[in-house]
Amino acid sequence: MRINLLEALSDNIKVNKDKCTACGVCVDTCILDNLRLKLAPCRQACPLGVNCQGYVQLILRGEDAAGLEMVGRTLPFPGILGRLCSAQCEASCERKKQTGEAVAIRALKRYLSEAGGEMPLPERAPETGKRVAVVGSGPAGMLAAWDLAVKGHTVTVYDAQSEPGGMLRWAVPAYRLPLEVLGAEWGRLEALGVSFQGNTALGRDFTLEQLSGDYDAVVLALGCPESRRLGVEGEDAQGVYHALDLLKAARGDDPPSLSGKVVVIGGGEVALDTAQTALRLGAESVTVVSLEDRQGMPATPEALALAEAEGVVLDGSWGPTRILTQDGAVSGLELKRCLAVLDNEGNFAPSYDECQLNTMEANAVIVAIGQEREASLPGGPGSCDPLTLQTPVANVFLAGDAVGGPSTIVEAMASGRRAAESAHRLVSGEHLTYGREYPGPVETEYEIDHSRGSDAARAQIPLRRLSGAGDFAEVEQCLSPEDARAEAGRCYSCGAPFGKFRTCWFCLPCEVECPQEALWVDIPYLLR
Incomplete structure (x- = not known):
């Protein structure tokens, strides 16, 4: 058996996980390059590297203002991403791997944007003249x-x-x-x-x-x-809309009105946004058709469930062949059964059953198959x-x-x-590439302690019901302080600093600079 001599040395870096927010200040101040930060999976997954673990722990303690300040170190727009983020953090959440339900990290960010007070502006560097x-x-x-x-x-x-x-x-x-x-x-x-x-x-x-x-x-x-076009017969008929054009018009001072049966082509979140917008513009019914089946639609499960809750019908595994018209206006949509969206190599290459056709009546068709x-x-x-x-x-x-x-x-x-x-x-006048690919003094693979975190079920995000045409009031609501704390309590708080190389010389900057007083150096009393 191979023995790592450094691992055999005693580790005198002690961390109180009830206080630590994995901010990394101790790691940055370690003179001997001894400390490393175990980076939480949620933080690893975030394209912006937001310290999700840290602000979730601060919510748990009731320190909402401090949590918002922590978010603001890397993300100045929490109100936007608290509502619209694709939440890669939640997809990688250790809680999800263990129990199937991630911590509601995005909703907790939204909570901080409203409960944490006014986010302070950062100190601006002196004018450079550039x-x-x-x-x-x-x-x-x-x-x-x-x-x-x-x-x-x-x-x-x-x-x-x-x-x-x-x-x-x-x-x-x-x-x-x-x-x-x-x-x-x-x-x-x-x-x-x-x-x-x-x-x-x-x-x-x-x-x-x-x-x-x-x-x-x-x-x-x-x-x-630009909205991507289908390229099928009838796409230029009266009553055919493209998603981005319709969404922009709905945001304008004179939004269009829809009526009757509306069919939306596409399975992503823009398609669902368009479908729900169509209801608010007066459509009597809205059906979303997509190449993918219900389980394979690219939109998130939450977005699909919300659309269905508002009355949108999801009809998967269909591909459009042509838009039917009468006197130059839309009258319906002809479809064929889609058997598979991807080929054996995972490339986009839909295959169809040309003999299984379907015709849908429609007063309007909205194309929402992507952007360019x-x-x-x-x-x-x-x-x-x-x-x-x-x-x-x-x-x-x-x-x-x-x-x-x-x-x-x-x-x-x-x-x-x-x-x-x-x-x-x-x-x-600095080098454009120097140090850009260095991830920092972090560890990304380590054994996670699952002993922390409550057994509570994931919080249900409060939703406002659609009242009918013209109702564009916000649907998703903010968690209450009590629900936010309960949700934060589900977090395992995966990451933490540790003394990797066991080379501590008791110089103490890590302990002194820790903003949470969560770390101390275990040294003989007489040396202090």
Whole structure:
């Protein structure tokens, strides 16, 4: 048997898990590089690296303001992601692996955004005199602008639309993200000095060459604002809508009205958003048809359940062959049975039973099968360095959907942060790649202690019932303080610092600097 001599030495680093929030301050201050942080699975999965474990533990203790401050160290927009995050953290939650029900981490973030008071603005670095342009005010552009402003640069955000927010404003329905929440979080950018210039489009009002010449750096966070077309007969008929166009119109001052039977084509969350929006625009019934069966639809189980609760019918394993028309207007939809969506290699290659057909009556058809970027604008796979996001134009960087196509909101924000880091390094004269791939003094594989955490069932998120057409009030509600604490109590609190190399010299910065007084160095009394 092989024996690790370092492991055989005594570990004099002691951690009180009832106090520790896995913030990593002790690890960062260890002079001898002895300490390592066991990184919780939820934090490993988060594209932004948010310390989920830490803020959940602070909620459990009733320290909501401290929890919000911890969120704000890496995420300045908790009101948005507390509602819309795809919650990769929950997919990797150890609690889910053990019991089948993850801790409701996203809902707890939403809770902090409302119960934690006003999130303090970070201290802004001194003015650098450098000017950076961000094109696109969606999630990637917002976080890029935030990080660059915090670092002391002068940031101007350009957008083709009249108001900021990108797809958050124009494609996410109000019942999921109220405008006042988006406005408040954008207001934090304005408080940092970020300026917005709307109704200004790249390729129409200015060129990339002009922008890169006028600014020290440029971040292109253009998104994918175009709806993908089906390419079938009848798609241009009266009564056929494309998802992003309809969602944007529903957010406008004069939303369209629908009636009768509406069929939505697609199985993702945008398709469900569109279906639920159709109900609010007056549709009598809404059916969602998709290539996937009910279990294989790309939307989350929670989103599918909510749509069904509002009366949306989900009809899977069908592919459209043509849109039926009468006198130039939609009359129905012809479909064929989809046997499989992917081939044996996992590639998208639907196969059909051409003999099993189905016809649905429809007064309107909404196509919601994906998004794509404007072909005339920069971006797309292979158009930038995969690490730095730098384009062939040295001071231009891509972010968000412009890098590799449609992504989740939190992934877009993480991409915006990466582009901002590169832009900051460029204008500061720093190396663009040095240290970028180093994960830090962390451990990602370790045995997790399951002794902590209550046996309570996952909290039920309170929902507001749809009252009928025209009701765009927010559906998902905030957890109560009592429910939030109970939910936080389910967390195993997986991560913790530890003395990996057993080389402690009793210098004590780790103990002194611990903000929670959770760590101490076990040394002989006389040495203290």
